[in-house]
Amino acid sequence: MYYSVKANSNQSIIKILSKLGSGIDVVSGEELMRALAAKVAPKKIIFEGVGKTKNDLILAIKKGIKQINVESIEELLLINKTAKSLGKIANVGIRINPNIDAKSLKKISTGNKKDKFGIPTTDLNQVVIIAKKSKNINLKGISCHVGSQIFSLSVYEKVFKKIKETARFFINNNINIKNLNLGGGMGFDKTKNKKFQIKGFKKLVDKHFRNLPYEISFEPGRYIVAESGTLIAKIITTKKSGQSNFIILDAGMNIFLRPALYGAHHNIVSIIKRRASINYNVAGPICESSDIFGKNVFLPKQYTGDYVAIQDVGAYGSVMSSNYNSKELAAEILIYKNRFTIIRKRQKIKDLISKDIIPRWLGDFH
Structure with missing residues (x-):
């Protein structure tokens, strides 16, 4: 397993999973630096x-x-050129675009032919030619990731068949493929109405790869x-607008973007237990109509100063947060049994403001 850092890139999370035996999957140079700072061995990245x-x-x-x-022919050429200039040989894999519908949200789909990700299978002959000519790359893997929030095992079966077909293609062209990365995207439903069939997924992996000589990840x-x-x-406050009861929180889409961006639903619960139940719209303080965490949320009667908990935000939460409306980023606290530690301090507005640079010549601006 190679944990996908983009879901939650705090170094403490990276370090925990690395110590448990996971490799690390990064999608930027900055994420790579985070993984290295967390003391992840390069051979596990x-x-x-x-x-x-x-x-x-x-x-x-x-x-x-x-x-x-x-992810592209141009990148393959650049890696060979860069490795040559460094006097190194780079281990590479080819991420294919299989043109497979993930049956998920369009905004998190990555495997259709119109998506920006991966190399189309129609270009693999060109990849073979370049790989055989290039002296500073070692083509040893195939990768395929078609999207997120996938619950359909039939999607994975299509992916597995395409990866096996691609591996045979390279081997038939005398390129020794050793690593097959089968992607991620296993679905997690925040409202608990659906559950990913992990046992069925294992059976599918065994069916397609049990007796094949590849390292599967x-x-x-x-x-x-x-x-x-x-x-x-x-x-922060409660209010009534027409027939709607609102509670306005001190956290908004700047802290947790997914409900506004994707229409994602997360369970919201009251910290204070009271008997009366009221239908609320739960909103943030940001000056956007889409800054809503949930509508028609039944909670005990809430008052200014009370607290609520929005559940299952461990993925794509803090990593997608921003300073919109000049809001500070929230603190993060890691809890393990009876221990807890602040693993990211709350941002201070004075530090945020200090990043601005006002040109001296604006003093002469009229």
Whole structure:
């Protein structure tokens, strides 16, 4: 397993999973630096991502990471050129675009032919030609990731068949494929109405790969960490608008973006237990109509100063937060049994303001 850092990139989370035996999957040079700062061994790191810069590739090649998964013909040529300039040989994999519908949200689909990710299978002959000519790359893997929040095992079966077909293609062209990365995207439903069939998934993997001579890997993110996170928010005020009861929290889409961006639903519970139950719209303080965490949420009667908990925000929570409306980023606290530690301090507005630079010549501006 290679944990997908983009789901939650705090170094403490990376370190925990690494110590438990997981490899690490990164999608940017910055995520690679985070993984290295968390003392992850380079040979346990795979580098995905459609927009790797030359500096990203230099870092990855110098550090000798396990594999760079290539997303375009141009990138493949750049890796060979960069590795040659460094006097190195880079281990690479090819991320294919299989043109498979993940049957998920369009915004998190990555395997259709119109998506920006991966190399179309129609271009693999060109990959073979380049790989055989290039002296500074070692093509040893195939990767395929078609999206997130996938619950349909039939989608994975299509992916597995396409990966096996691609591996045979390369082997028939005298390229020795050793690693097959079967992607991630295992579904996690925050409202608990659906559950990913992990046992059925295992049977599917065994069916297709049990007796084949490949190292098989996956890159789950959300499935590993989503349930581990809870957002605690304080009620700033309550209000009534027409027939709707609102509670306004001190956390908004700047802290947790997914409901506004994807229409994602997360369970919201009251910290204070009271008997009366009221239908609320739970909103944040941001000046956007989409800054809503949930509508028609039944909670005990809430008052200004009370707290609510938004559940299952361990994935794509803090990593997607922002300073919109000049709001500070929230603190993060890691809890294990009877221990707890602040693993990211709350941002201070004075530090945020200090990042601005006002040109001296604005003093003469009229």
